[in-house]
Amino acid sequence: MLTDFLQLTVAGLSQGSVYALLAVGLIAVYTVRHVINIAQGEFAMLAGLGSAWLVAAGMPLFLGVLVAILTVTLVAIAMERLIIARVKKLTPLTSIILTLGVSTLLQAIMLLAWGPEAKGVPLFPGTNILIGGVSIRSQEFWMIGALVVVGGGIVLFYEKSRWGKALRACAEQPVAARIVGISPVAASVLAFAIAGFVGAVAGVVASPIYLSLWSGGVLLGLKGFVAAVLGGFVSFRAAIVGALLLGMIEAYVAGYVASGLRDGAAFLILILVLVVRPQGLVLKPTAVRV
């Protein structure tokens, strides 16, 4: 009984790590530009399919993964420069419509380039381990590790570095930030670069066991969105906690109730949070904390 519970928890945490990385990307963009990026999940699929293709073409695993992550980061920057930055009066609603367009465009490109079938990156090096009957797959360490290193790195970056503080300033006091010389253009580019980067990292670490599919980004992005809402769309920490909880709840629902209700659980949580507690898991909802 306990073994089963722990097994489900491991699956939930690794799945939740992927949601958390996507949520970090969504929040990074939202706090700086007030853009809800529907294409966040596509970043993950693009990186997964891209690296699967590069590795299949003969590139060493980590080189292929690195190239794919950097390329997707550039795609995110291009999206900011070519589309988001061109809009004079950007409301969250127009941002949804615009990024929806980008999402559809990216899906079409992936479908044309790599076909309709799911593809996976080879497993990253490592060995599966068995502790007290609970089996932990090596790739799950990579997924959780990616969250710790990349997600943790982004949080530290925002809190400790000058650039990170500048981004927070843009989020909290855009006008004042501009007056003291923080470039809103650079802040926006940086935010999209972060979104592309974390989305791509999530996509490549998940691809070996969950596979990548041209149309798979929508649902994945929505799960990240639910996690971001749990973070009130302002707090990385709350969103990461929320994402891990979401992953675990999904695993428990699938294991103990019915696997068909798995995706429904996420959206039920979304509705409940928006109705009952729109600030999500954020404890002090007064200040913007990123």
Next chain:
Amino acid sequence: MKKSRLRFIAPIAVVTALALAGCSTSNLGGTADADPAAEAGPIKIGAVLDVTGVGASLGVPEQNTLTMLAKQLNADGGIDGRDVELTIVDNQSTEDGAAKATSKLIESDKVDLIIGASRTGPSLAMRPIAEAAKVPMISVAANIAIVEGSQWVFKTAQNDVVVIERILDDAKAKGYTKLALVRDATGFGEGVADYITKLGAERGITLVMTEAFEPSATDFTPQMTNVRGSDADAVIIWGINPSAGLAQKAYVQLGVNKPVYHSHGISNQAFFDAAGDAANGVIAPMGRLLVADQLAADNPQSTVIDQFKADYSKAYSEQPSGFAGHAFDAWHIAVNAIDAVGTDPEALRTELETAKWTGISGVFKMTAKNHSGLDASALILAEAEDGRWNLLKD
């Protein structure tokens, strides 16, 4: 930021994204009377396939096969001098997409016959439309419900019931008495648990647990954790790829350590792509295509299988899958019938009911009662080893 704004925006974002995910709702509905077949001009064959979406690993090779065969046929002068016009519509692996595509093919394209769909769910959605419009339809999916009691609907994939019988016979021979089932939650997996219970009872085998998964699922830990905790002697995983392959991978990685059977839904390369080394040791009933090199020399299907493999790999630089075989058989059964009686719907339907065809998926003998035409002899048992299938029992 303002909380009230998020409250407003969030639902819009979700609804938009869900709409994007493909919840199209429009449906043409209604059925025109069948077009009186003009016995001149091109012969029109429509196909509704799961080219994108969860059924892509089935629909793509089927699309390839039909395109190749239509080209070959027209290059050889068509049927009785009439060209064959093939229209393939992608149903995006959805039921409503399949229904819409069927209505369109019947009403606007005025097709003489429809092939498809790739999976059971979409095929079941097409059945009433084809029946009402009195247009012959040949599905390439498995579940017997597609053709049971039908007038106008036929199918070429081996029935799920005979697949289950084949598995149960092997399980009985090996002394397994308790089975667990992990099945596809869509039409393909419907009724499987009931058949195992019913057919298992005759063999002293009980079904102790059933778990389900969506074909779009990527994580199978919950299902496999439950199976691991059960007292089953062996497990049947019933699905299509990539989900069935991913389920197999999770099964091995979570250390379930029980013998495992799969259905014929995995007879393609996508299974090995998704499952990797975890596929080793899997036993599955399937058609003879994937073990063609191991068949007895006098096997009646050898000639047609070898020819098809040569043609397909020449055209697409890859080996055909069992699903490509289902489409190949559907095409030839259709073309042979049209060649014999033309395109008058009633004559065509009657001709299909007596169709005989030695094909890829088996030796077909259609009758008025049996619109699937294959029995257990169409299946062999194969075991996976290092990315290929070894013939266990013919």
